[in-house]
Amino acid sequence: MHLYRRIREARMVASSLQSTRHPVLAHIIPIRRCNLSCAYCNEYDNFSAPVPIDQMLRRIDLLAGLGTKNITLSGGEPLLHPQVDEIIARIRRHGILSGLITNGYLLSPRRIRQLNIAGLDYLQISIDNAVPDDVSMKSLKVLDQKLVWLSRYAAFAVNINSVLGSAIRSPQDALTIAKRARELGLTATIGILHDGSGQLQPLAEEQQRIYAEFARSQPTRWFQFERYNAFQDNLVRGLPNEWKCGAGSRYLYICEDGLVHYCSQQRGRPGIPLQSYTQEDLDREYTSIKPCAPYCTVSCVHRVAAIDQIRQNPLAALHRFFDADDTGTSQLPAAVRGLMWLFAPESNTGRPRRAGLVLLRLLGLSKH
Ligand code: SF4
Numbered sequence: 591m592h593l594y595r596r597i598r599e600a601r602m603v604a605s606s607l608q609s610t611r612h613p614v615l616a617h618i619i620p621i622r623r624c625n626l627s628c629a630y631c632n633e634y635d636n637f638s639a640p641v642p643i644d645q646m647l648r649r650i651d652l653l654a655g656l657g658t659k660n661i662t663l664s665g666g667e668p669l670l671h672p673q674v675d676e677i678i679a680r681i682r683r684h685g686i687l688s689g690l691i692t693n694g695y696l697l698s699p700r701r702i703r704q705l706n707i708a709g710l711d712y713l714q715i716s717i718d719n720a721v722p723d724d725v726s727m728k729s730l731k732v733l734d735q736k737l738v739w740l741s742r743y744a745a746f747a748v749n750i751n752s753v754l755g756s757a758i759r760s761p762q763d764a765l766t767i768a769k770r771a772r773e774l775g776l777t778a779t780i781g782i783l784h785d786g787s788g789q790l791q792p793l794a795e796e797q798q799r800i801y802a803e804f805a806r807s808q809p810t811r812w813f814q815f816e817r818y819n820a821f822q823d824n825l826v827r828g829l830p831n832e833w834k835c836g837a838g839s840r841y842l843y844i845c846e847d848g849l850v851h852y853c854s855q856q857r858g859r860p861g862i863p864l865q866s867y868t869q870e871d872l873d874r875e876y877t878s879i880k881p882c883a884p885y886c887t888v889s890c891v892h893r894v895a896a897i898d899q900i901r902q903n904p905l906a907a908l909h910r911f912f913d914a915d916d917t918g919t920s921q922l923p924a925a926v927r928g929l930m931w932l933f934a935p936e937s938n939t940g941r942p943r944r945a946g947l948v949l950l951r952l953l954g955l956s957k958h
């Protein structure tokens with residue numbers, strides 16, 4: 591199962607490198623309602639009904655028609671949708687990678703097995719603190735048993751994301767949460783809390799220190815890339831990123847009303863119904879300038895942009911994403927070391943390696 595998912599991921603990356611004319615990732619909302627009410631959140635309500643299943647399935651089919659490679663259910667709390675398994679199964683039927691972002695409260699051994707059967711590929715839980723407070727109930731204390739069940743029963747990959755930001759009272763909890771996730775064989779990442787439009791809220795010195803400690807504690811084996819996040823490394827220091835946001839093209843956010851938005855933090859733009867969204871819209875948004883880009887904290891869109899940066903200049907992009915780390919090249923994930931070797935010029939002639947050129951040609955990135 592694990593190997594099969596890796597092969598499908600590699601195919602997704604290869605096809606996203608080959609062409610810029612399809613979405614790499616779409617987030618879709620099956621229900622806006624949430625069973626929690628985190629103080630910093632602007633993405634939920636406490637009353638909305640689930641999107642009817644026929645509309646959800648139609649939206650999945652439309653995303654497949656646009657060539658989307660990865661569809662993640664978000665919310666609100668997507669597990670409140672009574673037919674979430676059917677939606678995931680439809681995503682998989684199209685050969686698309688399927689993900690789910692949840693607060694974890696509704697997970698049980700039975701629910702996890704149902705998600706296995708539906709064909710879920712990834713699940714992410716955000717945990718904000720060690721014990722609940724009036725900002726967030728997404729706490730390790732409440733969710734630890736769910737993590738144990740996930741480590742025992744999940745056939746899908748599980749990532750635990752914790753956040754740093756001014757609303758979080760005990761930033762050191764992020765380290766405790768990551769340690770526990772790794773003990774259970776799950777991966778851990780860290781996010782930065784944003785303001786109401788997805789923009790950076792500067793981190794205090796203590797939070798920056800914790801971020802650095804967290805990054806150092808991330809494993810660097812084989813295909814593990816969680817440690818490397820050049821976008822976030824800049825933001826943590828209060829620095830802007832120079833990049834092109836592909837929202838509306840390489841990344842789509844589909845709200846409960848079936849409208850396409852740039853992202854959860856820039857709703858209303860472009861605000862076009864998914865059934866009317868065309869290749870022309872995808873092409874236009876690929877090159878449109880988003881003024882919110884320099885201090886944007888929406889990390890999934892950063893990751894999508896990384897694929898396009900590698901597409902444009904593989905070696906420069908690999909150095910940009912992995913050189914900032916202080917572990918040295920020998921500790922980089924094996925896949926990255928392999929790619930750096932392939933794309934680096936030969937030391938004796940200074941010319942590009944033949945194997946690297948062949949790979950670029952196979953990916954359609956070079957005509958030579
Ligand atoms: S659990 Fe998630 S969607 Fe629900 S209120 Fe908290 S952050 Fe928002």
Ligand code: SF4
Pocket residue numbers: 787788789835836837852853854855856880882883884886887888891
């Ligand atoms: S830069 Fe892109 S992803 Fe970030 S807030 Fe703006 S539109 Fe959203």
